[in-house]
Structures are given as C-alpha cells and as structure tokens.
Amino acid sequence: xxxxxxALDLSLLPDGGVRxxxxxxxxxxxxxxxxxxxxxxxxxxxxxxxxxDGERLRxxxxxxxxxxxxxxxxxxxxxxxxxxxxxxxxxxxERHLVSKELAGLDPQHPIRSGAAVFLGESVGLLVNEEDHLxxxxxxxxxxxxxxxxxxxxxxxxxxxxxxxxxxxxxxFLTACPTNAGTGLRASVLxxxxxxxxxxxxxxxxxxxxxxxxxxxxxxxxxxxxxxxxFQLSNQTTLGRSEEELQDLLVRVVRHVIERxxxxxxxxxxxxxxxxxxxxxxxxxxxxxxxxxxxxxxMNYLSGVRLAVGLKLIxxxxxxxxxxxxxxxxSAHLAHLEQRTLTESETNLARAKYVRQVLVSEGGGxx
Amino acid sequence: xxxxxxALDLSLLPDGGVRxxxxxxxxxxxxxxxxxxxxxxxxxxxxxxxxxDGERLRxxxxxxxxxxxxxxxxxxxxxxxxxxxxxxxxxxxERHLVSKELAGLDPQHPIRSGAAVFLGESVGLLVNEEDHLxxxxxxxxxxxxxxxxxxxxxxxxxxxxxxxxxxxxxxFLTACPTNAGTGLRASVLxxxxxxxxxxxxxxxxxxxxxxxxxxxxxxxxxxxxxxxxFQLSNQTTLGRSEEELQDLLVRVVRHVIERxxxxxxxxxxxxxxxxxxxxxxxxxxxxxxxxxxxxxxMNYLSGVRLAVGLKLIxxxxxxxxxxxxxxxxSAHLAHLEQRTLTESETNLARAKYVRQVLVSEGGGxx
Numbered sequence: 001x002x003x004x005x006x007a008l009d010l011s012l013l014p015d016g017g018v019r020x021x022x023x024x025x026x027x028x029x030x031x032x033x034x035x036x037x038x039x040x041x042x043x044x045x046x047x048x049x050x051x052x053d054g055e056r057l058r059x060x061x062x063x064x065x066x067x068x069x070x071x072x073x074x075x076x077x078x079x080x081x082x083x084x085x086x087x088x089x090x091x092x093x094e095r096h097l098v099s100k101e102l103a104g105l106d107p108q109h110p111i112r113s114g115a116a117v118f119l120g121e122s123v124g125l126l127v128n129e130e131d132h133l134x135x136x137x138x139x140x141x142x143x144x145x146x147x148x149x150x151x152x153x154x155x156x157x158x159x160x161x162x163x164x165x166x167x168x169x170x171x172f173l174t175a176c177p178t179n180a181g182t183g184l185r186a187s188v189l190x191x192x193x194x195x196x197x198x199x200x201x202x203x204x205x206x207x208x209x210x211x212x213x214x215x216x217x218x219x220x221x222x223x224x225x226x227x228x229x230f231q232l233s234n235q236t237t238l239g240r241s242e243e244e245l246q247d248l249l250v251r252v253v254r255h256v257i258e259r260x261x262x263x264x265x266x267x268x269x270x271x272x273x274x275x276x277x278x279x280x281x282x283x284x285x286x287x288x289x290x291x292x293x294x295x296x297x298m299n300y301l302s303g304v305r306l307a308v309g310l311k312l313i314x315x316x317x318x319x320x321x322x323x324x325x326x327x328x329x330s331a332h333l334a335h336l337e338q339r340t341l342t343e344s345e346t347n348l349a350r351a352k353y354v355r356q357v358l359v360s361e362g363g364g365x366x
Numbered sequence: 367x368x369x370x371x372x373a374l375d376l377s378l379l380p381d382g383g384v385r386x387x388x389x390x391x392x393x394x395x396x397x398x399x400x401x402x403x404x405x406x407x408x409x410x411x412x413x414x415x416x417x418x419d420g421e422r423l424r425x426x427x428x429x430x431x432x433x434x435x436x437x438x439x440x441x442x443x444x445x446x447x448x449x450x451x452x453x454x455x456x457x458x459x460e461r462h463l464v465s466k467e468l469a470g471l472d473p474q475h476p477i478r479s480g481a482a483v484f485l486g487e488s489v490g491l492l493v494n495e496e497d498h499l500x501x502x503x504x505x506x507x508x509x510x511x512x513x514x515x516x517x518x519x520x521x522x523x524x525x526x527x528x529x530x531x532x533x534x535x536x537x538f539l540t541a542c543p544t545n546a547g548t549g550l551r552a553s554v555l556x557x558x559x560x561x562x563x564x565x566x567x568x569x570x571x572x573x574x575x576x577x578x579x580x581x582x583x584x585x586x587x588x589x590x591x592x593x594x595x596f597q598l599s600n601q602t603t604l605g606r607s608e609e610e611l612q613d614l615l616v617r618v619v620r621h622v623i624e625r626x627x628x629x630x631x632x633x634x635x636x637x638x639x640x641x642x643x644x645x646x647x648x649x650x651x652x653x654x655x656x657x658x659x660x661x662x663x664m665n666y667l668s669g670v671r672l673a674v675g676l677k678l679i680x681x682x683x684x685x686x687x688x689x690x691x692x693x694x695x696s697a698h699l700a701h702l703e704q705r706t707l708t709e710s711e712t713n714l715a716r717a718k719y720v721r722q723v724l725v726s727e728g729g730g731x732x
Contacts, residue, residue, distance in 0.1 A: 273714060277656035284654030290643035348639060359732075366725075 008079065008088040010095070017097050017119055018326060023318035025141020029309040030257050032189040032229070032322055035096075036147040037136040038155050039174045039183035043163040047175040048112065048128050056114030056128050063127055066161035067118065072154040076120040082111050087340070090331035092117070096138060102129045123154045130175045131183075133158070142188060142257070144250050148242070182242050186249045187233030189218060190256065193306040194263030196228045197275070204259055208232060211252050218298075218325075227298030229325070232256070264310060279307035283365065287358050291347040297328050297354060316362035328354055374445065374454040376461070383463050383485055384692060389684035391507020395675040396623050398555040398595070398688055401462075402513040403502040404521050405540045405549035409529040413541040414478065414494050422480030422494050429493055432527035433484065438520040442486040448477050453706070456697035458483070462504060468495045489520045496541045497549075499524070508554060508623070510616050514608070548608050552615045553599030555584060556622065559672040560629030562594045563641070570625055574598060577618050584664075584691075593664030595691070598622070630676060645673035649731065653724050657713040663694050663720060682728035694720055 010016045020033045045051055045059045067073050081089055081103055089103040089111070097119060104111025118125040126134040135158065137150035165173040171181040179185070195201040205215055218229035232253060234245050267275050282303030286292070292300075305321045307313040326332065333349040334341050341349055358365070376382045386399045411417055411425045433439050447455055447469055455469040455477070463485060470477025484491040492500035501524065503516035531539040537547040545551070561567040571581055584595035598619060600611050633641050648669030652658070658666075671687045673679040692698065699715040700707050707715055724731070 273657055273710070277717070280654040280656050281651050284650030284652075285647050286650075287654070288646040288650030290646050291639055344639070351643070 020138040020140050021322040022140050025143045028141035031142035034139045034143045034147045034188050036151045037134050037185050039131040039179045040133040041165040042132045043165045053113040060114045060127050069161050070157040072123050072157050073118050073120045076118040079117050081115040087331050087334050091335055094329040094331050102126050123150050144246050184242050184245055187231050188253050189231050191229055192260050193228040193302050194260045198263040213252050226295050227302040276312050279303045286354050289351045292351040315364040320361040383461055386504040386506050387688040388506050391509045394507035397508035400505045400509045400513045400554050402517045403500050403551050405497040405545040406499040407531040408498045409531045419479040426480045426493050435527050436523045438489050438523050439484050439486045442484040445483050447481040453697050453700050457701055460695040460697050468492050489516050510612050550608050550611055553597050554619050556596050558626050559594040559668050560626045564629040579618050592661050593668040642678050645669045652720050655717045658717040681730040686727040
C-alpha cells in the first residue's frame with residue numbers, strides 16, 4: 001500500500017507565492033513580471049541528468065543543510081515534487097514557481113528523485129532541475145535591478161555555503177553550454193495588445209531578436225502566443241557580464257514599452273469607439289459566458305487588461321486580471337473544485353470562476 | 367417660409383401604440399404578435415394609385431366624418447402622414463402602425479396627399495394606402511380569433527357608415543387582385559431560434575408554403591431574416607372564407623409552435639451547456655457592447671429571448687425584449703436622441719439604449 005500523498009499547502013507561502021502578480025511594480029499595466037534566474041551546479045556531483053538517484057538526494061541534503069546560513073531562504077517552504085500528485089505539480093508550474101521540467105510535466109523528463117523547490121518570500125531555489133540549482137527571483141512589473149539584487153544576494157549567500165562548479169575561463173559550469181558563463185537568464189512577461197492590434201508586433205519582435213533577445217508566448221513552448229502575452233528573455237549568457245545582460249534587457253524592454261504605449265495612443269486616436277466596443281464585448285463575454293476555453297479566456301482577459309490600461313474600464317484592478325491569468329488555468333481550477341476535471345468541465349469551471357471574480361472584485365464596472 | 371412640421375406625439379396613444387408588445391397574449395414566448403388586416407375601398411372614388419390629390423382628400427374627409435358613429439375608433443388619434451418629417455413616419459412604421467408604402471418610405475411610392483392613419487386602442491385604420499382603407503388589428507401573442515374579432519367589428523361599424531366597393535362574385539374589390547375577396551391578410555410574427563439552431567427551419571418553411579402560407583423576415587422585404595424572427599401570413603384571400611383563412615393560419619402556426627418547442631427540447635437535451643453558453647454570451651454582448659448594428663442587436667436579442675424562454679435567464683421579461691426589438695430601430699433612436707444620426711452614431715446610440723434597458727429592467731440578471 002502506498003501512503004497517501006501529502007497535499008500541497010501553498011497557503012503557507014505569503015500570498016500563495018504569487019506576490020509577483022500584485023501589479024505593484026513599475027509599468028505593471030504593461031509588464032506583468034520580471035524574472036531572473038541563475039544556473040548553478042554543486043562541485044562533486046554529476047550533472048542532474050547523469051546523476052544516480054542517491055547522488056541527487058545527497059546533493060539535496062547538502063543544500064538543505066546549508067540553508068540555515070542563507071538568510072534569503074530562511075523560513076522557506078521545501079516542496080518535494082516527487083511526493084506530489086501530478087495536479088499539484090502542475091499547480092506549482094502554473095503559478096510560475098517551478099519549471100515544467102522540474103515538475104516532471106515534460107514528457108521527455110519524468111519526475112526525478114530529489115526534485116525539489118525551496119520557496120521563499122521573493123526568491124525560490126529549484127533543486128535537481130537540468131542544473132543542480134536554479135536560483136530565481138520573480139518580481140511584479142518591470143523590475144530588473146530589484147529582481148537581480150534578490151537573486152544575486154541568494155547567490156552570494158548560498159555560494160559561501162555550497163561549492164559551485166566554476167571554471168576560470170567559462171565561468172559557472174552548466175549542464176547545457178548555452179547557460180554557461182554567468183548562468184543568468186533574465187526575462188520579462190509583457191502584455192502587448194496594442195502592437196498586436198496595430199499589426200506592428202512582427203517588426204518589434206524581429207527587432208528584439210536582432211538585439212540578442214528571444215521571445216515566446218506566456219504559455220506553452222515555441223512561438224505560440226495566447227492573449228498577447230509575451231515572455232522576452234536573453235538568448236545567451238556566455239561572454240557577457242551580468243551588468244551587460246541587465247542593461248540590454250532594460251534598454252530593449254523600455255523601447256518595447258514605448259512602442260506599445262505609442263500603439264495604444266494610435267488605436268485610441270484612429271479607432272477609438274471600435275476599440276472601446278471590442279474591449280467591452282470582451283468584458284461582457286467574460287462576465288457572462290458559461291464555458292471558456294483557456295485560449296478564449298486569455299484573449300478576452302487581454303482585451304479587458306488593455307481597457308483597464310486605457311482607463312476605458314474602471315473599477316477593476318490589474319491585480320485582479322493578473323490573478324485570473326494564473327488562477328484560470330486548469331490545475332488551479334481542479335484544485336478549486338477539489339476533483340479531476342474533464343476538458344469540458346474545466347471550461348465550465350473556468351467560466352464560473354472568472355464570473356465570480358469579476359463580480360466580487362469588480363462589481364461596479366459599467 | 368414653410369411652417370414648422372408638427373411633432374408626432376405618440377404619448378397620446380395608450381402604451382404609445384405598442385400594447386401588442388406586452389407579451390400578455392397566448393404563446394407569447396414564441397409568437398410576438400398576431401396581425402389581421404382587411405383591405406377595403408370606398409365606392410365612388412378611383413383607387414388610391416389613380417386618384418387625384420383632391421379625390422384622396424375628399425375620401426379621407428368622408429371617412430373622418432363617418433368615424434363619429436364608429437365606436438372602435440372613438441377617441442382615435444388622426445395622424446396626417448404628409449405633415450410629418452421622414453423620421454417620424456419611419457418611427458410609425460418601425461412601431462408597425464403604418465405600412466412602408468403609406469408612410470412614403472418605399473422609393474417607388476413617395477408620400478401621397480391624404481395619406482393618414484387613425485390610431486385607436488387596439489385597431490388602426492390606414493387611409494390612402496394601396497387601397498383606400500386598410501383596417502388592422504395587432505394583438506400580443508398568438509391571438510387569431512381576438513385579432514379577427516377586433517378588425518371584424520371595425521369592418522362592420524365602418525361598413526355601415528361608408529359604402530365599400532363590393533362585387534357579388536369577387537367580393538370586396540381591391541387595387542391589387544391578390545387582395546380581392548375577403549381582403550383579409552392574417553399574419554403572425556414568430557420567433558423560431560430553436561428551428562434555426564437545429565437546422566430544421568428549411569423543412570418547416572417549405573411545409574408552410576405547401577399549405578398556402580408565405581413567410582418573410584421581420585424586417586426588410588423578401589426572404590431576408592434577421593434574429594430568427596419570421597412573419598408568416600396567408601398567400602391569397604380570394605376563394606376562401608374568413609373562417610377558412612383563420613383556421614388555416616391557426617392550424618399551421620400551432621404546428622410550427624410545436625415544432626419549435628420540440629427543437630428547443632432537443633437543443634437543451636443534446637447541447638445544453640453549449641447553448642447555455644452561447645445565449646449568455648449574447649446577453650453579455652448586449653449588456654456591454656458600445657456599438658451594435660441592427661442585425662447584431664437582433665441576433666443577440668434572439669439569443670436572449672430564447673434563453674428567457676428556456677428559463678436559463680430569469681429576471682428579464684419578454685416584454686422588455688419585445689420593446690428592444692422595436693425601440694432599438696434607427697428612427698426610434700433618432701427620436702430618443704432628438705437629432706439626426708449617422709449610421710455609426712446610430713450604432714452607438716443603439717448599444718447605449720440596449721444597455722440602459724437591460725440595466726433598468728433586468729438589473730438582477732446573473
């Protein structure tokens with residue numbers, strides 16, 4: 001008999017681990033969040049992918065023991081992913097707290113023994129991901145320096161307790177050479193409905209790529225984009241300093257924000273009432289639909305988010321909309337309903353949840 | 367200098383002449399209204415189309431003088447159409463009180479001198495239409511006998527005061543031979559979304575035609591149908607008695623109502639939540655859109671009307687929806703805004719009006 005799986009209790013985390021959704025950061029009408037992560041490996045162990053089960057567990061134990069002297073993670077919640085049901089691992093992934101690979105949701109990478117995450121207030125430490133350690137910080141809005149500072153502090157604190165694999169020439173060693181060097185990946189999650197509606201987005205995205213950044217949709221891999229949410233990040237970490245990477249991201253994202261703001265002004269100027277109508281219809285559909293697919297919900301939320309940014313819709317906060325982005329995902333809905341849901345049940349539950357939130361957190365919208 | 371046109375004051379009429387919208391009649395969830403009209407001509411005058419201006423005016427005067435002895439029209443409001451601005455004539459037409467031809471809105475028939483209508487509580491008398499007189503009764507719901515009784519009483523009362531052109535063999539003589547005989551045209555305005563959604567409508571409509579009925583959309587001529595509203599009426603008036611025509615209409619319409627009810631049961635049984643979602647989205651769009659074309663408004667209203675019929679949406683009356691059908695038309699909106707509106711202004715005004723009515727008369731809908 002297998003013992004019952006422990007339930008995941010995210011209520012132990014401040015804000016359930018989604019403080020980064022609260023729209024308190026700079027430019028948070030356009031930039032949802034900034035994420036910084038550092039890839040590190042611990043000397044003396046094979047890379048995760050090649051390590052044996054026991055080796056991964058020993059490495060986890062060593063890190064765990066070291067955390068007493070790491071203030072950034074004091075009081076953090078340790079989640080052993082292999083102990084969780086799939087739906088709970090999916091929930092952590094939907095909340096952006098663990099990667100798909102670490103959560104064992106990627107068919108090519110089933111859940112690994114020793115896969116774990118330490119969740120602190122504004123930083124997280126993923127253990128036994130592709131690299132032994134992934135240090136990450138997630139912040140509300142366009143907050144590159146703040147996110148870097150958090151993850152950098154964790155890096156310093158942890159590095160003084162645990163020996164990181166480091167090479168004089170290549171810098172920090174990583175399982176995949178594209179992460180070697182600083183091991184830094186910096187990304188922002190940005191909402192660009194104006195550029196999509198004005199059909200400027202293609203130009204902006206190819207400009208990004210020329211400057212060494214890459215993009216993908218908020219959900220799923222590849223270039224699939226839903227709801228006009230884009231994740232912009234640096235392509236390489238080798239051969240550039242952490243400062244250069246941050247500077248590049250800041251410069252490019254600032255430019256993208258300006259282009260988006262300009263596109264919004266153009267939309268309002270040239271197609272004011274058409275846009276207004278379109279966005280209010282999106283609100284009306286979210287407010288009353290009885291079934292919503294994920295893509296639909298994201299696309300309509302995108303419209304409402306733009307309307308709130310343009311002050312066409314008032315009485316509804318960006319925080320509420322950000323929460324809907326995350327909590328209207330299927331594992332969250334299954335968690336809410338406390339049972340496994342079929343696809344069509346998920347769509348019904350999503351519509352019900354969205355309606356409830358719009359009524360309770362934006363009842364005055366007209 | 368032309369004297370200012372007198373403004374049309376429909377508030378002088380009980381319910382503004384639209385008591386037939388109040389959904390008090392039988393089967394009014396499916397049948398909006400029943401209309402009966404009798405075509406009559408007055409002996410001693412050329413048919414309207416061939417009469418001179420003076421002749422038409424003399425005929426009108428003769429009828430007017432006779433009305434003192436016509437209880438059905440006691441206290442009726444005389445509207446001289448030629449004295450009204452186009453928008454006011456259009457308003458009367460939108461309210462189903464005068465025909466397009468009498469209102470001078472048909473490009474082939476500009477407004478005629480002597481064109482007038484006497485508007486009583488449940489009957490109307492159109493003067494100088496294609497025929498000298500068109501007696502009409504408009505009732506809420508599926509009310510063939512009641513509508514016939516009203517128009518028949520008016521016919522008896524008026525016929526005893528005014529000499530109608532009558533031929534022993536052909537019956538009542540009319541300008542167009544298709545109206546000769548009883549001169550009776552009976553029609554119902556019926557809402558058939560279930561048959562349209564189940565794709566049964568084609569079969570039902572061709573069945574109708576085989577039984578001697580004809581159909582057209584609620585608005586516009588020809589077979590153009592908007593919002594799943596159909597006007598079903600008898601094709602010929604010659605060679606059948608008034609009773610036979612009524613019986614036919616009653617029998618056929620009852621059959622259509624049963625088919626519609628069956629289609630609705632099938633929809634709910636086989637596609638319950640898909641339908642529910644579709645209809646609530648229609649409500650959400652009407653409730654929040656900022657611009658609505660007439661066709662869109664009718665199609666969404668059709669959805670909401672079906673939802674109210676299926677009791678999926680409660681707290682909203684069929685009367686409210688019927689009023690929207692009529693009052694969301696362009697002349698009504700121009701009247702409401704008290705100015706001429708361009709097409710896009712009309713769409714904005716329509717969305718605003720629909721929103722206001724849905725809030726004030728169905729605020730509790732969730």
